[in-house]
Amino acid sequence: MFHVSSGTRPEEEQDVEIVSSQLALEMSQTPEVQELAQQMIDDHTMAGRK
Structure with missing residues (x-):
């Protein structure tokens, strides 16, 4: 999995x-x-809509 450095936007x-x-997939x-x-994919797509 990729590591996203701190300071990035959610x-x-x-x-x-x-x-x-x-x-x-x-x-x-x-x-x-x-x-x-x-x-x-489903979970992160839904989280992005909140």
């Missing part, structure tokens, strides 16, 4: 989590990893 941190999870062939990646 929106930027959400973006990094979403992009890295999308990459995991696309690259993985393991159903458990794909499920977790999709859950991360």
Whole structure:
């Protein structure tokens, strides 16, 4: 997972989590990893809307 340095905006941190999870979803062939990646995308997308 990417480490976001302190001082970044929460929106930027959400973006990094979403992009890295999308990459995991696309690259993985393991159903458990794909499920977790999709859950991360969903969670961070919803958090960004609040």
